[in-house]
Amino acid sequence: NAGVTQTPKFQVLKTGQSMTLQCAQDMNHEYMSWYRQDPGMGLRLIHYSVGAGITDQGEVPNGYNVSRSTTEDFPLRLLSAAPSQTSVYFCASSYSGAEAFFGQGTRLTVV
Amino acid sequence: GENVEQHLSTLSVQEGDSAVIKCTYSDSASNYFPWYKQELGKGPQLIIDIRSNVGEKKDQRIAVTLNKTAKHFSLHITETQPEDSAVYFCAATPGGTSYGKLTFGQGTILTVHP
Numbered sequence: 625n626a627g628v629t630q631t632p633k634f635q636v637l638k639t640g641q642s643m644t645l646q647c648a649q650d651m652n653h654e655y656m657s658w659y660r661q662d663p664g665m666g667l668r669l670i671h672y673s674v675g676a677g678i679t680d681q682g683e684v685p686n687g688y689n690v691s692r693s694t695t696e697d698f699p700l701r702l703l704s705a706a707p708s709q710t711s712v713y714f715c716a717s718s719y720s721g722a723e724a725f726f727g728q729g730t731r732l733t734v735v
Numbered sequence: 736g737e738n739v740e741q742h743l744s745t746l747s748v749q750e751g752d753s754a755v756i757k758c759t760y761s762d763s764a765s766n767y768f769p770w771y772k773q774e775l776g777k778g779p780q781l782i783i784d785i786r787s788n789v790g791e792k793k794d795q796r797i798a799v800t801l802n803k804t805a806k807h808f809s810l811h812i813t814e815t816q817p818e819d820s821a822v823y824f825c826a827a828t829p830g831g832t833s834y835g836k837l838t839f840g841q842g843t844i845l846t847v848h849p
Contacts, residue, residue, distance in 0.1 A: 628778075655835045666741070666824055666839035667779070674835065682836060683736070714778050721828070721835025722767050726778035 626650050630715050630727035637705040637734045645700040645730050647715030653725075655718040656698040660684065660711040661729075667714060673698055674721070705734045737762040739827050741840025748815050749848050756843045758825035759807045765827040768808045769837070770799060773822045783810070815847045 631646045649656065654675045659667040659682075669682030671690040679690050687709060689701040698717075702709060712731050716724040738761040748754050760768075766787040771779035785792045785799045785808065792799050798811040812819055825840040 657835070657837075659837075659839075664744075664841060666739075666841045667837075668839070669836055672836055680836075683838075716778075716837075718835060723769070723781055723784065724835075724837065726771075726780070728776075728778050 628715055628717050628725050628727035630713075630730050632730060633728065634731050635733070637702070637732065639705060639707060639734060641705050643702050643705065645702075645713055645715075645732070647698045647700065647727060648696050649698075649715075649717040649725070650696065651717060651719070651725070652695060653717035653719050654695065655721045655724075656692065657682070657716050657724070658688070658690065658698070658700045659714045659716065660709075661714060662711050670713075671700065702732075707734045710734045737765055737827055737829060737838040739825060739838050739840045741825055741843055743843045744841065745844045745846070747846045747848065750815060750817060752815055754812045754815050754819070754845055754847075755809055756823055756825070756845070757807055757809045758827075758840045759805075760827045760838075761806065762827070762829050763803075763806065764829040767828045768799070768801060769826050770797075770810045771824045771826065771839075773824065773842075775821075779824060812845075815845075817847050817849050820845055820847045 657672045658670040673692040715727045718724040769784035773779045801808040826837040
């Protein structure tokens with residue numbers, strides 16, 4: 625049981641580039657979500673999914689897209705990277721929407 | 736939407752002392768309140784949680800209390816150890832269709848001095 629796996633662990637992008645942060649879980653959890661963590665601001669919800677084919681926006685969705693074609697995977701797409709998107713990104717999953725399991729994070733720098 | 740305030744940004748204690756971290760929340764519909772511990776370079780890990788139908792929950796050296804009337808909840812760590820040093824986050828989530836959308840506090844850096 626790997627839990628929640630995020631790739632890559634580190635990434636440097638140039639302004640305007642696009643990329644996809646991968647998230648996979650092997651616990652058959654219906655709920656998956658993406659958060660960003662910035663110093664002094666805790667974790668803020670970007671996008672959220674309650675099952676395959678269903679996604680919803682969180683607190684800070686602008687500049688990010690998601691889709692959920694399978695229960696296992698929930699990729700986060702940055703369409704045109706901006707320096708303001710420099711952050712640490714965490715993916716989480718949960719069975720019931722309550723106890724969330726987090727991945728190890730992706731540290732993204734946009735220059 | 737929900738707003739969660741974590742009032743202490745840092746807390747230093749001596750080994751063996753107790754530590755208490757308090758959070759307040761704004762949405763009276765919130766009904767699930769987890770606490771996460773984050774060590775350097777790692778993702779947050781759930782350490783204890785409480786639901787709105789319970790006032791207190793304990794798990795060995797850690798406990799969480801909830802006051803729904805005042806809309807605050809607290810993490811209590813007794814007999815602190817150096818390995819308790821980490822960042823602690825509180826969170827809340829409302830019920831209904833928003834269940835599972837966690838709103839986090841800003842985090843408290845706990846340092847336990849040997």
